[in-house]
Every structure is written in structure tokens, then in C-alpha cells.
Amino acid sequence: MTPTEAAEPLLPVKEPPRLPKPNLGKLHAKPFPLTTYPLPPLIPHNPISILHIAFTYIYQFIAPPSSHPKAPYQAYFSPETRSVHVTDEVAIRALWESGFFGKGSLSRSEPSWLDRERRRRGLLANETSEEVTRQRREDRKRFKKERARKEREAIEEKLKEEKRSKQNSGTATPTARARYEGVNGGPVESLAESIESLIVQEPPDHPTPPAIVITGAGDILEEDPSTATLNQVPNSSTALAHQDTGIEAAPVQNLEHLQLTPSEAFFLAYGLGVLQILDPTTNTPLRVSTLFALFRQHSYFPPRQIPTLEPDDPFFLQYATYHHFRSLGWVVRPGIKFAVDWLLYLRGPVFSHAEFAVIVLPAYRHSYWSGSEALRRETERRSRKTWSWLHCVNRVQSQVRKSLVLVYVEVPPPSALPPYSAEDDAPVDIGLLLKAYKVRELTLKRWIPNRERD
């Protein structure tokens, strides 16, 4: 017994700190990263409220507070991933908390990599959503394996029983049954019982986080216990080979950034004006008109040149829908998880599930698009979708209980858009460009005559 091991039982095990659960309503109170300054409420029978209002009004008149943050948040455009990266911690929190913009690059949605890393190192005890999901998936896999095993056992038992009874009665076996003798079989009626018994089983406890020791300042952790204890002895004399040794010496560096889709980034830059996007090579801020062209170019792969851009660029359609729903108050997030373009949340993903799944489709109803045969064929090719696609998409959405919304974006003819110049000095009226598009929404639902009687 080494002296370290003898000293172990005398020291209490320190639990990692558990942060209190945040009040989600307060945390996500603002729909955009802008602050509003409402006047205090008027209470007619209370003269002090009138004074309060007058004072606040005069104060705001003299020194008007700004709704925007002092300096716009900085982000980088990454042409390799065709997205915009935000690396500043304050900006990440602000953009996620007010409006649910973006996605953590190493997380499911909310940038929680740092929390997970801290938890892995034993510095935090709060569970993140990724861990809960992983746990649930493991439970499900285990349950399915158990169920399959029980089924197989029941079938084998039944086969044995029948073989025994056949031997007892001494009848000849028909050839069909003899052919399938080797295959596992089973009784139908007892399967249900075996599955019942499985469901009654208690789910196993959550496994505790593995014992991890920090071997050096800022290093990636090693889980080999032998080397860990060897390094442990000279570092500290009091600690255990358990959670909280050397925490203060090794702050975890956040390796995650927030990823914004082009539509989200453009909305923040052009619509709200809170984001400034920098060119990654030159580190200079990009102007909104340049950004617009850049996103349109990068909506194709490989990126197209400016003169070849068209009014039905994918970025145009996606952004028109995004802007439309954001201006109506929905929280719009990318819907790649459910094979759609956008998901609409009422307040945010932390409050409720997405109500609607939006698919963006171009519509070419303007007479320009049916002018020539070539145009007609081209628009036909671009807007045609097969019935099997629609069935698939509808099936996916009904499985996850969302309403499918088809959004048709009316594409204006190229003449309706103001001419686009390649140079940056001519200011482009993006508002005019966007006003030329019209949006039409349709919900889709499969009608099953057997089920619904209305």
C-alpha cells in the first residue's frame, strides 16, 4: 500500500458543481439580438407613473439608447463550407439566445461542446441534450436486442416442443416442415407475452462518467489509469484519482464555433445590421452588396461567376422564404434533419417542437417564362417534381408529426430585377430586388379515406 493509497479514504469525494437550470423564458426573451426600450406603463390614477413616464421619455430623448449592440458582431465567411463562422464567445451566446441563429459546429444545435467537454472532464455535472439523446438511443438498442433474443428463444422452444410431440405421436413429417427445420421458428401467441415482459423491465441506470485524470495543463485527457496515478503522485498529495484534480490549472479551450447558413447570416447583416462578415483572407469587412453576390455565387457548386447568376438562384429562393417567415415572427432554422429546407418554430427549439416543415419550390407563372420554347422547357425541368418525391416527403413529415408546407416563390423575369453590376461601387437596392419576389404557402396533408370522415 503506497502512502497515497492509504491517505485516500480520509478525504471526502467532491462532487462536481451543478449549475442551476436556466430560466428559458428569461434567457430567450428577445426574438432578435436587438433591445427595445418601452416606456413604463401608464397608471392613470397614480400621478407618480406619469412622472416616471415623463422622466423616462425626456431621458431617452436627450440620450437615446441604441437598440443595436455597440459594435456589430464579427464573423468570417468560409468558402469551403459555404457558411459563416462566428468565433467570438459573446457573439455566439447573443446570436443563439436571441433568435436561435446558427448551429454549433460540434453540437446538435445549441453550441454545447464546451459543456460536454467540461462534463467529460468532470468539471460540471449538468447533462447536455446530446448526452441525453445518446443515452436514450443506447437504451433503445439494448431493448431491441433483448426483444429479438427473447423472440428467438420462444421460437426455438416451440420448435423443440413440436419435435417432441411429433416423436411421441410418431407421425411422418411433411417435407415442407423438414426443409425449414433448421430455421428459427416460434409461436405467435407467446411472442406477445415475451414482448410484454420486456417492456415491464426497468431501464438501467445512467452510467456514471468514467474516472478521468488530467495529466497535464491543457492536454487531452488520458484514460489509462496506470500512467495517470504515476503522474498523479508528484502533482498533488491530497487529491484522489477521481474528479476534480488540477482543474484550475487547465482551463478548457472552446474549439467550437457557431455556423450560420448564408440566409441567416445575410438576414443578420442586411435585415438587422448586427453582424459584420469578414473576408477570411484579407480580414476586411464585406459590404452587404458584395455579400449578396457572394452568397448567390456560392449557392451553386462549383461557385458561378457573377454574370451567369439568375433570378432563381437557390440563395434567392431560400433567402426570400427565410426573410418572409422571420418577418412574420417565426423562428426559422435549417431543416436538413427532416429532409426539408426550413423548420418553423413558434418560439424556439427549446420550447416546443417545430410546427411546420417548409420546402421551397420555384414557380414560373410570369408570362416571360413561357415566352420561348427553350425557357418553357427549362422552367419545366427546374420545377418538376415527381409524385414519388412528394409521397416520400409527406411520409417523413407525418412520421415526425409536422405539417408540410410547400412554399412557392414566384420568380420574376430578369427584366424586373435592377441590372446587376459586377463592381462594388454601384449600390444595389436589395430591398427592391427582394420585393420582386412573391411567396405562396400551401399545407399538404395526405388524405386517407378509411380514416378520416370529414
Add this chain to the structure above:
Amino acid sequence: MADIDEDSTIRAPDSTDTDLSDEPQDFRFLSALSQTSTSHPSLPRRGEKDFEHHGTISQTSTLEASQQAMHNALSVPRTHNPKNNIVGLYDPTNGTTIIENPKGPMTKTMGRGDIQGRLNLLPEEALYLIERGTMDLRWRSEELEGIPLSLQAAYAHLLGDQGLTLELYTVYTSLKRIGYVVQRGPAWYSEDYNKDFIKPRQLERDSKPLGLFARFYNSLFDTPHPDPPPSGPLVAPGLYRSYNSIYRLLSLISTHDPSLPPPTGNPSALPLPWAIPPPPPIPASAAASTRGNQPIRTISGNLLHLHRTSVLLSLTQERKVFRC
């Protein structure tokens, strides 16, 4: 957190997941009720499903029992009750089916009556009644007067008449069997296609308008916001009292108003909820007809019912007063 459970798929089977009509029925439950009665009291229920061959005696015997029950059910002789029998007359020269003395609940919702009390039936209705056994169709022509039509003759004459195809007929019969009253829709006769514009339900567009004093009070402190610069932010930095003004500044994209009737004169206009471009092409079998999609009115033949809603438009108002 709602975010956690978004990919959870363990839940009770939902009515939208499975389509009962896709699954074959277990006829054992039918035979359990009655073997020799001529009336079929109800549809057989679903039994338990086996996914693979086990090689057990119990499984094969269950299978044989089900198949036997199905054979028994199908081999019941079909009889017609002379009391409820209706005689229909088919005139091959102009392809009309007439019932002289209509009686029975079926004829109440089918066909078109005339002054003399006779009932003119559409071909699909006539076929349906023959299949069901309520009607006995006879010839009405010079040499074949009074002779009953065989089923083959009925099908041969009535299908292809007045635009009826086998696919349309199949849809018609399945819906009628479920219990719907099915009539021809306007898409059958393409000239009337635009006439049937169904105005969508009026949803509550505007929240309760503010009272006089509230509006006056708000107008006292309204600061007018200048027009946004062409490539500048739509919401310029400044003093905003509520998010209403921010949303108002952001609204840029126009939307289509579904309560307006479609513009006339544009043949490619989409007037109706089930004629949306790009129309999801109905599978090749039904699309074979030259007039394109000809859905029977109540239901489209492809199991899709498209609604046009102004739900999202109405949420504008709701959201704009949400944050103050």
C-alpha cells in the same frame, strides 16, 4: 427540452403511419361470425402479423385456417332479393341507363331524376349498383328488349362512356363502399374548371383593434423611422419602443392572398387547391387520360388533399402584438 426528443420514434402507432386499406385482412375473424349467412356483417379485423417463416406447425396451421376462411368467404353464393330488386334499362343508342321505379336508399343519392319520376344514372353509378346486386340491368333496344345484360357486357358498354375509365371507376367504388356520397366534380368537364372557386375559410385576420385612447397614446410616442438605405440594414440602430416597429420594417416580401379569386383569362392559372403547379404527377395509370387530372370532386384520385390556408398570414398579427 423539446430539442432532445425530436428524433424519438418510439411511440404508439399513429393513425397517419399505417393505412389500413394497405394491409390484407385476416378472414378468420369473419368466419368466426357466421359461415353460411349471405349477408356480410362487417369487415374482418386485422390479426397478428408474422414477419418470417418459423417452420412451426402452429404458424402453418394458422395460415391455412386464414386461407380457408378467405376461400369460404369468397365462395358464398351471391343472391339477390326479389323484393328489393330494381330493374334498370340500358339504351345502347345513346348510352343512357334509366330506372323506371327507383326504390331503396341507394337510389336516393345517385342519378338524376326527371319529371316522370324516372332516374337517369351515370355509368359509374350504374356499374356500382350492378356490382352490388341492387340493380338488374336489361337491354332496351328493338331486338334485345328485356334481356338482362351480362356483367361483361355491362362493363364493356359502361366503361369508356362519358369519360369513365377503369381507374376512375375503381376510385369511385372504393369511396362509395366506405360510405361517401360521391359525385362528379367540376374538373370532369374542363370548361367549368374555373367556376368552382372555393373561398378559403375566413380566419381571424386582425386581432382586436386598439381602442381610441390606446391609439392616441401610442401615437404620442411614435417616432417615425426613415426609409432604410438600399444596401443598409432594414432595421437601423435607433430607439425602438416595441418589436412591432421592427417587424414592420422587416416586412418586405409580398404574399399571395388566397381569398381572392384567380385571375381569369390565364389558362395556366391555378384556381383550385388541387391544381397546383408543379402538379405532383399522378401515377402513370391515372395520368393516361388525355384530359390530364380529372379528379372526382370530393377526392383526388391520388390520395392527396391539398389545402390552401392562410394560417401563416394570420400569424403575422398574432406575433406582432406578442412582444411589446
